[in-house]
Structures are given as C-alpha cells and as structure tokens.
Amino acid sequence: MKATIKDISRLAEVSTATVSKVVNGKAEKISLTTKERITRIIEEVGYIPNRIASSMVTKRTKTIGLIIPDIANPFFPELARGVEDLANKEGYTLILCNSDNDLKKEDDYLGMLQEKMVDGIIFTASSNHSAVSLALNKSKIPVITVERNIDGLMSQQTIVANNEIGAFTAVKHMLKCGYNKILYLSGPIKSKPAQERYSGYLRALKESNIEPMKFHLIEGYYSGDWSFIRVQKIIKEGFDYDGIFCGNDLIALGALKALQASDIDVPNQVGLVGFDDIYMAQMVNPELTTVRQPNYEMGYQAAENLLAMIDNEKTMLNLNLLKTRLIVRGSTRSIN
Amino acid sequence: MKATIKDISRLAEVSTATVSKVVNGKAEKISLTTKERITRIIEEVGYIPNRIASSMVTKRTKTIGLIIPDIANPFFPELARGVEDLANKEGYTLILCNSDNDLKKEDDYLGMLQEKMVDGIIFTASSNHSAVSLALNKSKIPVITVERNIDGLMSQQTIVANNEIGAFTAVKHMLKCGYNKILYLSGPIKSKPAQERYSGYLRALKESNIEPMKFHLIEGYYSGDWSFIRVQKIIKEGFDYDGIFCGNDLIALGALKALQASDIDVPNQVGLVGFDDIYMAQMVNPELTTVRQPNYEMGYQAAENLLAMIDNEKTMLNLNLLKTRLIVRGSTRSIN
C-alpha cells in the first residue's frame, strides 16, 4: 500500500494540513522541529505526494499538451524540445500528441487533453478547420498555435516564423548568385507556410523583374523521397532551370541527392536552397544553404507565452512573427 | 463554470451514477431512453468528463511516461513515435521527458512521473546507476527500459536491439568487401550499446583472423560534428585505414562529409558503415550502408509490453533482443 498524506500525518502526529504545507513549501509558519520531523518521515516512508489529488482541488495539473503532426518529421523534435525545456523549467510536464495532420486525430487529442485537464495546449494545426477552432473557442483552455496559424481561433496567440520574408531573402540571394531560372519545389500548397513562402518567392522575382518560368511551382510533399523522384523526373525531361528553391530542407536534401546522382554539380550548375535548417543541412556535401527557422525558440517561446496565459487567465490576441535567417552554405555559389 | 457530472445528472434528472455509466460505456443496464437523453444533454452542454477525478477513484491515469536522453537526437523521434502510436491506440496518453543523460534530471523526471501517477514508464537510462534502480525497485510502478538495459533494475523488462550481432554482421560484411583496416568510431564507451557493438566488431575481426589495428577504437560522441572533426584529424595524420565502422549514423554522416571534403572516395577508397538507419542515411550520396535498428518497433513493443504489465500487475523479468538488419547501400563497395 502506498503511503498517503494521512499516513505521514499520523506518523508525525500532526494534521494533514501541516504535512501538506511542508510538502508544498508553504511551511513558513511551521516550526523547524515539526518541519524536520515531517521531512524525515516522508523520507523514511518514501512518501510520494499524489499530484492527481492536488490537481482536483487546485484546478491545476501543471501539464501542457503539444499537438504536432509527427515527431518523426525532423522539423518537430527541436520544436518539441523547446517546449519541453521551458515546461520542465517551470515545473510543467508535457503530453506529446502526433496528429499526422489528420483532423479526426487532432480532434480526439484535443478532447483527451481537455479531459486530462491540461492547463494549456500548444498546437500545430493541420488546417484552419473551423470545427476545431469552434470547439477550442468554447472551452476556456489557453491555446497557442505554432508554425501555422489557424484562422477561426479567437483570442489566442500564434507563433510563426516569417515565411514570406524568409523565402524572399532566400530567392533574392539566389538571384544575386546568378541563378535566375528558379523552380519552387513546394510542400502541399494548402498549408499556410507553403503559401507564404511562395509569396516571398514571387515577390523576389518580381522585384528583380524576372518573369517566373512556366511550371515554376511544383507541388508535392515535405519529404526527401518525393523530391528525389520528382527531381529525377525534372532532369529526365530536360527542363531548363538553374536553381531550386525548396519548401523545406528535406525536399532540398532529396533534390540534392537526385542532382548528384545525375552528376549535376551543385552549386555550379544548379543552386539549391532549403528551408528550416535542420541538423542534417550541414551534414551533406555541399552543405545546404537554407533559411533558418528558429524551431527550438518557437517551441520555447510558445511555451513561455502559454504559461503566461495560464497564469494571467486573460487571453490576448497576438501574432508573434519570429525572424528567419538566411544561412549561406555550399549549395549556392558565391556572389561574384 | 465548467459542467460536471452533477450538472448533467440534474439536467437529465438521473443520478450521477447513471451518467457515469453512460459516459464510460458501462450502460448495458440503462434504458435506451435515459441513455439517449443523457447523451443528448452531454452534447448540448458540451460536458467534458474530468479524468483527473476518475483517476482518483480508479487509480489509473491512462498515462505513461517516456524518458529519453533527447528527442532532438534523430534516433529517438521514431522510438517515441512507436511508443505514442501504441499508447494512443490503447487510449493512453504520453508524457515526454528529455533527460540529456543527466542523472539528476532522470531522477527528477522519475519523481514527477510518479507524482503524476503515471501507470508505467518507458526509460532509456543514461547509465546503470544503482540509486535510480533502487528507487524504481521500491516503487511498484511498471518500468520498461529501452535501448539500454540497466543492471540493478529487478523484475522489469528490457527491449534492446542485438547490438553485438548487428556490429558483427556489419564488420563481417566490410571484411567481405575487402576492407580490412577498419576503425571503430565509437560513441561514449561507457554506454552498453557502444560496448556491445565494440564486442561485435572485435569478434568479426577475430573470426577472420585479422588483428585489430593499433588505435582502432576511437571514442567520442554520437554526433556528426564530432566525427567530422575527428576524421579530418585522422586524414591529416595520414593514418592507414580503409574502412570505418561507426557507432551510429550521425557519426557515419560526419565521417562521410569529412572524407568527401578531402576528396577521399567512398566507397572505393574507404568503406563506411553506420548504425541505426536513421532517415538521413538514405538521403546522402552515396547512401549509407548501415545496421538497421528497429527504433519504431522498439518503442511500439516497449509500449505493448508496458501495457501488458500494467494490466497483469505481475512483473516478469525479461530481456527482449530485437533483431538488427544490415542494410547494404552505397557507402561500401560491392563484394567481388
């Protein structure tokens, strides 16, 4: 049988209230002797307070939920790590949920998290589905959306990277390097980030008075397998291009592999730029020029803001645009 | 104010017991009419059962904890995903903890998880520290260790890949390919897997009557940055070798980059083999020959066994050795 606060109070010959106070560090008014006695007994017995029971009365579980598409996607571990680090630092615990961008799963997780009485939720939504936002709006639970904002969601905060400017800067750089027939290998264009990056891409071309090529937008998935195959096809078709701006690093990595497999020199024949700056971006040869997205910071900051919301209980509508940064490496040739 | 079971029972003019039954699908003996009435009202009110309160009485939180060194290490996301998938499938929720291989953090997390009354814990321990095992032995909470077993821990299960055989097979293959001056670029040798892989490496050499070279064991970290620098140094020193067996894929990837940066041809001049088969192993050129470790399956199976332990309440001492598989790709030359 596991020891409870009652057992401790009995053994220490005090009330449960007193034990509770020393367990929770609210023991200013408890005499040193009893405090020490209680502490010793707790130690001896190996008493572990039942936080479930505390949560019942405090209405705080000190737990937050994180819903992301897939922790196995290299973009998310760092994000998750950022969230967890801040959470842990503040004594919170993190529940991890993989939605696979599946609306049903998102919904289920949202429900489970609320049933488990999490204090707040960090959410990378698959789309801006209104049903989800509605449910979320109704419940009073603090929610922060990360990486992609979700339209119908009111009175909540969003942390996203500045995709448009990131893409703009990247493509601008490619143009400066002398690439001017640049494809955009995009992830699913229905997602906000993909759209924003596309906008940035277009704006960069426009600003340089360069007409986008026909078929410059190639839509697919955020996967190296997809881009590998797709780029092979592009090569075979004898398409005329000299640069590829990729929706993310995975796409860029797959493209790089396909190009190298056909002995196309990167960066001399074709320039390549990715997005995210995942760890692997610097582990390939040539290293990937890419737009660094502060994933870890996004997670960390999301958690910071979430805890602030939890503490203040007031919700503020807010869009936090985090800066991206172009990391120039070897997959683009240097500017003459 | 959030609706409680009482509110529902009042609105439906039934007892809380009845509501509880329909909420939890134990409503065989409830008439269809009342069942429907209750369901409708729950719907209308948007009632969300408080699972914290249920946990108080059922002594089940339907939550498990996962302690790993670092979710940002490419090895762990798949493992975590495996755990989460099975957990979710069985209606469990996953708490994620990053220990950074830090004993103190491991301890803290272990404590937190127990306070939160998780039903079980999956644990990749940094070392086989006895203090941890002792604490764990004392508490009755089911624990499964993954990837590395921890010695002092009694009556618990372990899921590990067969590192020794995996390494043996890999090095055997290298020898068959004609490499016979093979280095072992290891992660921290204090960790069990590193030791076991080293044993396999040695056994393979021995079986082929090949004397290990001097300084064949190079110890470092499971990081591409480390191996990149380390291999650069090896190259500069003009060391005589023709193959590198790496403690994991990150090490191999860093080595590959260093070799290629010095225009050393992989696989023709130097053969390279990794361990794990992370996603990136096939995204480089040449693709990495590696020992596939079934990370996802490890996580999934760990979760399966954990839930079995939770349900049976009996603990069985058990070591599950999962098979590794050599994946031959382009970083080793083909057998003549």
Next chain:
DNA sequence: GTGAAAGCGCTAACAC
C-alpha cells in the same frame, strides 16, 4: 434500471 452514499488523497479557509 436506477440511486444513495462513501470515499479516492489532497488543499485551503478558518478556527483555535
């Protein structure tokens, strides 16, 4: 079929 009531382990007034 349904309800009454006890109690899970804890906290937070408030009383002393």
Next chain:
DNA sequence: GTGTTAGCGCTTTCAC
C-alpha cells in the same frame, strides 16, 4: 503554529 473540515468530480457497491 497547528488542526478541523468541507469539498474537488468522479466511480462503485449495494440497496431498492
């Protein structure tokens, strides 16, 4: 300084 007590929201036994 310390104790009493009333719940937190739910499940479950047992009675009806």
